[in-house]
Amino acid sequence: MEEQTSVFQSEISKPLPERLRPKTIDEIVGQTHLLGEGRILRRIIEQDAVSSMIFWGPPGVGKTTIAGVIANQTKAKFINFSAVTSGIKEIRAVMQQADENRLYGEKTILFVDEIHRFNKAQQDAFLPFVEKGSIILIGATTENPSFEVNGALLSRCRVFVLKALEESDIFTLLKRALASPEGFGYMQVTIDDDVLHMIAAFANGDARTALSTLEMAVLNGGYENGRVTVTKETVEQCTSKKSLLYDKNGEEHYNLISALHKSMRNSDADAAVYWLARMLEAGEDPLYVARRVTRFASEDIGLADPRALEIAVAAYQACHYIGMPECCVHLTEAVVYMSLAPKSNALDVAYMRAAKDANEMLAEPVPLHIRNGVTSLMRDIGYGKGYQYAHDTEDKLTDMRCLPDSLLGKEYYTPTNQGLEPRFAERLAQIKQWKKEHEKNNSGGRTK
Numbered sequence: 001m002e003e004q005t006s007v008f009q010s011e012i013s014k015p016l017p018e019r020l021r022p023k024t025i026d027e028i029v030g031q032t033h034l035l036g037e038g039r040i041l042r043r044i045i046e047q048d049a050v051s052s053m054i055f056w057g058p059p060g061v062g063k064t065t066i067a068g069v070i071a072n073q074t075k076a077k078f079i080n081f082s083a084v085t086s087g088i089k090e091i092r093a094v095m096q097q098a099d100e101n102r103l104y105g106e107k108t109i110l111f112v113d114e115i116h117r118f119n120k121a122q123q124d125a126f127l128p129f130v131e132k133g134s135i136i137l138i139g140a141t142t143e144n145p146s147f148e149v150n151g152a153l154l155s156r157c158r159v160f161v162l163k164a165l166e167e168s169d170i171f172t173l174l175k176r177a178l179a180s181p182e183g184f185g186y187m188q189v190t191i192d193d194d195v196l197h198m199i200a201a202f203a204n205g206d207a208r209t210a211l212s213t214l215e216m217a218v219l220n221g222g223y224e225n226g227r228v229t230v231t232k233e234t235v236e237q238c239t240s241k242k243s244l245l246y247d248k249n250g251e252e253h254y255n256l257i258s259a260l261h262k263s264m265r266n267s268d269a270d271a272a273v274y275w276l277a278r279m280l281e282a283g284e285d286p287l288y289v290a291r292r293v294t295r296f297a298s299e300d301i302g303l304a305d306p307r308a309l310e311i312a313v314a315a316y317q318a319c320h321y322i323g324m325p326e327c328c329v330h331l332t333e334a335v336v337y338m339s340l341a342p343k344s345n346a347l348d349v350a351y352m353r354a355a356k357d358a359n360e361m362l363a364e365p366v367p368l369h370i371r372n373g374v375t376s377l378m379r380d381i382g383y384g385k386g387y388q389y390a391h392d393t394e395d396k397l398t399d400m401r402c403l404p405d406s407l408l409g410k411e412y413y414t415p416t417n418q419g420l421e422p423r424f425a426e427r428l429a430q431i432k433q434w435k436k437e438h439e440k441n442n443s444g445g446r447t448k
Contacts (some may be wrong), residue, residue: 016215017208019182020173022065023072029176029207030169031062031162041066041160048074050109052130052137054145054154057162058323060206063140066162067111076107076136082114091125098134108135115139116148123150130156143321164205164285171200173207174214189218191230198232201283202239204324213239253284257292260335264293265300269339276335277328286327290316293334304344304419311337342419350413357407364404397431399438 022028025035025042034041044050050070055063071078079094098108110126112118129135130153137157139145145154165173174196177183199217203210216238221230256279263271279289294312301308315334319327373383388398403410415425 015212016177016183017211020177020180020211021068023069025069028062028065028069029173030165031066033163034160035066045070045073048076050074050076050136050138052157054115054139054141054149054157054159055162056141056143056145056159058164058205059142060203060208060210061162061165062207063162064111064113067113067138067140070109070138071111074107074109076109077101078109078111081110081112088122088125091122095125095129095134098129102134109138110135111138111140113140114142116141116143116145120150123153127153127156165203165207166205167197167200170203170205170207170210171196174199174210177211177214184218187218188227189221189230190227191217191221195230195232195235198235202235204283204285256284257289260289261292261296261300264296264335264338265343267339267343269336272335272339273332276331280324280328280331286319286324286331287316289331290319290334293331293338296338299348300343300345301338301341301419302344302347302421303424304342304346304416304421306420308338308341342421344416344418344421346414346416346421353412357410361404361406364406367401367404369400370402395434397434397438399435 025045028035031041033039036042045066055066057063067080071080077098079098081090081094094110098110101108112126115123126135126137127150130137137153139149139157141148145157145159149157171193178189178191179185195217196214199210199213202213213235217230217235218228220238221228221234223229256275260272260275260279263275276289280286290312294309294316297308297312311334315327315330318330321327368382369384369386369388371378371383373379373385379385386400388400390396390398401408413428415421415428417425
């Protein structure tokens with residue numbers, strides 16, 4: 001009895017995320033695009049047909065967990081290796097052991113957590129052993145493997161992209177933690193679903209963060225008559241965050257993104273930063289905000305300041321690379337830039353005008369002279385005939401018509417006088433004037 005008690009105490013002394021780590025595919029929450037019935041990664045694991053692969057995804061989405069499931073199901077020798085604590089010496093020792101295993105017909109799967117932390121020399125040390133089949137390498141990384149893993153090594157690995165968990169996935173995980181004997185099933189815990197949703201939203205797609213937050217909240221909850229009660233205030237104290245009026249799937253979500261967009265459009269940088277903070281502090285996905293800012297850069301600024309799109313895309317990449325909370329400053333930079341930039345909706349208006357005509361005149365044929373005559377039959381019936389190659393002309397312009405005959409004379413893009421757009425307006429006017437002066441009935445020139 002004493003031995004059983006000590007084993008139990010040993011288990012509950014582990015952090016909650018470790019105690020609840022799934023041991024089978026069916027216990028894994030999320031990643032159904034890879035692990036759902038019939039999906040490729042599930043088939044590979046079930047058939048024990050694992051080859052070298054890289055798991056790429058944000059923290060807490062199951063990279064190490066999937067590797068653990070493979071370890072439980074494979075007949076190969078499984079070695080867990082950390083890029084944080086290991087160097088060339090340790091790599092060589094493991095590789096030597098793998099070579100010996102191979103002589104006895106035993107496969108070795110080497111799991112390298114945070115493989116992006118290995119430098120080029122360390123990664124190169126794996127390459128010959130992967131090439132000759134001594135090891136099957138499974139790497140896990142939060143960074144884009146295209147940039148962080150050597151090309152030669154990457155080319156020998158399949159890359160599986162893991163997604164941030166949905167809030168509903170994390171809610172399911174929290175419910176399981178409360179009911180499971182490995183979690184808090186041995187305790188009487190009272191916690192409303194609203195509070196669980198609050199924890200799930202705070203975790204922002206990270207299962208480890210969600211379970212650690214739940215554990216902290218339970219350990220700091222009110223205790224009375226053998227029952228632990230966790231309230232919203234308990235969670236707020238544990239996370240140092242107030243539960244702001246926000247629902248990422250509800251009306252307030254759209255109200256706040258609308259407020260941000262309209263504040264930037266109105267060139268109100270202070271208001272824009274405030275609405276940005278409201279969203280991020282309430283747990284909004286920074287990549288969602290970055291995508292909306294990128295749309296704004298072209299919809300509301302466009303060619304009045306072409307740099308706006310560059311700033312927005314750079315902010316998105318920064319958010320992807322480092323995540324919250326650090327990326328809040330990159331989004332602030334982008335939001336302030338958008339607010340202060342000159343405004344023009346000319347590109348958005350141009351597209352809407354063109355889309356209206358495109359939908360109403362879906363069957364308009366492409367003029368023969370700008371079709372691509374790639375076969376002799378196509379050329380015989382006139383594809384490409386009369387095409388004018390602008391680079392062969394002195395002005396790099398031709399009078400060739402590119403719109404269908406029914407739309408000749410249509411104008412979609414009308415520049416404003418904001419920011420840099422007058423330069424584009426001047427160039428557009430010059431082109432139109434040139435074409436008017438050189439217009440002729442039949443287009444001639446070089447066919448290409």
